[in-house]
Amino acid sequence: MSDEAVREEDRELLSRAQDGDVSAFEALVDAHRDKVYGLALRMTRSEADAAEITQDTFLSAYQHLKDFRGDAAFGSWVHRIAANHALMRLRHRRVAQAAEQELQGPEFTERGSLADYPQTDWSRDAEEKALDAELGTAIQQASDRLPEGYREVFLLKDVEGLSYEQIAEATGDSIPAIKSRLHRARLALREAIDAFYNRDSREL
Amino acid sequence: MKRDEALGIIERNEGAPQPAEVRMYNCKDSINLLLEFLDGEMSPEDAQHLREHLRGCSPCVDFLRTYRATPGLCKKALAAKMPKEVSEKLTEFLRSKIKSAS
Numbered sequence: 668m669s670d671e672a673v674r675e676e677d678r679e680l681l682s683r684a685q686d687g688d689v690s691a692f693e694a695l696v697d698a699h700r701d702k703v704y705g706l707a708l709r710m711t712r713s714e715a716d717a718a719e720i721t722q723d724t725f726l727s728a729y730q731h732l733k734d735f736r737g738d739a740a741f742g743s744w745v746h747r748i749a750a751n752h753a754l755m756r757l758r759h760r761r762v763a764q765a766a767e768q769e770l771q772g773p774e775f776t777e778r779g780s781l782a783d784y785p786q787t788d789w790s791r792d793a794e795e796k797a798l799d800a801e802l803g804t805a806i807q808q809a810s811d812r813l814p815e816g817y818r819e820v821f822l823l824k825d826v827e828g829l830s831y832e833q834i835a836e837a838t839g840d841s842i843p844a845i846k847s848r849l850h851r852a853r854l855a856l857r858e859a860i861d862a863f864y865n866r867d868s869r870e871l
Numbered sequence: 872m873k874r875d876e877a878l879g880i881i882e883r884n885e886g887a888p889q890p891a892e893v894r895m896y897n898c899k900d901s902i903n904l905l906l907e908f909l910d911g912e913m914s915p916e917d918a919q920h921l922r923e924h925l926r927g928c929s930p931c932v933d934f935l936r937t938y939r940a941t942p943g944l945c946k947k948a949l950a951a952k953m954p955k956e957v958s959e960k961l962t963e964f965l966r967s968k969i970k971s972a973s
Contacts, residue, residue, distance in 0.1 A: 689966075689969055692965075692969070693962065693965070693966075696961070696962070696965060700953055700958060700961060701951075701952050701953050704951065704952075704953035704957070705949075705950060705951035705952070705953075708951045709949050709951065714954075714957070717957075718957045718960065718961070721953070721957075721961055722960075722961055722964050722965070725961070725965055726964075726965065726968055729965065729968070729969060729972075730972075772902075773902060773934065775898060775899045778897060779897035779898055779899030779900065780897055780898045780899075781898040781902075781928070781930040781931060781934060782898070782928075782930060786930045786931075786933035786934045786937065787933065787937075788932075788933035788936050788937060789937055789940070790933075790936035790937050790939065790940035791936075798944070798947045798948055802944075802948065803947075803948040806944065806945050806948035806949065807948060807949065810945065810948075810949060821945075822949075824942075825941075825942035825945060825946065826942075826945065826946045826949055846906055846907075846910075849906065850903075850905070850906040853906070853938060853941050853942065854902075854938070856941050856945055857937055857938050857941040860937070860941060860944060861937060
């Protein structure tokens with residue numbers, strides 16, 4: 668089904684749910700629960716927290732159904748609610764956050780050149796090849812190693828597809844700060860993937 | 872002023888500072904600006920400087936391609952499906968809450 672067809676179906680279900688049709692709301696939950704759960708799991712790295720956040724998200728959505736005017740897609744709206752619930756939970760958990768770790772980026776010469784550190788272009792491979800399980804694990808571990816604030820921004824922008832404005836609203840951070848963290852998170856993850864591909868080529 | 876062809880940098884002579892716009896980007900500058908470049912938020916002048924650097928620097932071109940491929944690859948790697956039992960509990964939970972609210 669195309670994205671537009673999904674949105675149209677959501678609009679239809681939403682309208683019925685707003686008129687009190689519980690089965691229409693359940694159908695919306697069925698359609699979006701995996702994405703909400705995935706977001707919560709990626710952000711909290713805890714299955715128990717992810718399950719609770721998913722419950723809280725859909726409960727909030729149900730309680731505010733009448734307020735939702737359908738300006739955005741239902742999926743985006745629920746995503747933002749889930750992101751807020753996940754961030755709240757992380758804040759509670761983050762009592763004594765470790766000092767910001769140094770993120771690994773590319774190596775340059777003294778003059779700021781990559782010339783002595785040639786890059787491997789694995790971008791085409793990444794697009795065409797089905798994701799290797801080992802690479803998937805390497806990415807998961809690299810994502811887990813990111814400092815919390817960087818991981819949040821990366822997940823919300825690059826994995827969940829929220830806009831900078833939505834992330835700023837959800838996190839309370841400024842857009843320049845969000846962009847700076849996103850860039851550094853991407854550099855660190857790119858570095859981890861690069862290490863994986865280079866390790867592979869060395870083994871051949 | 873001398874030009875370092877390998878690095879694509881115009882170096883400044885001591886005591887004769889040059890305006891910032893004369894200096895060409897090096898790899899580090901380019902990589903620092905990739906997010907803005909890909910978001911289309913650079914001034915046309917800065918984007919031109921970056922393109923000039925990329926034209927002569929294959930490590931940076933490879934870097935740009937892999938940087939651009941990183942979010943999509945991570946998204947695939949981090950996809951998660953809700954376990955069946957969690958899904959059933961969610962349905963049960965929502966039904967009970969909706970019932971008690973109505």
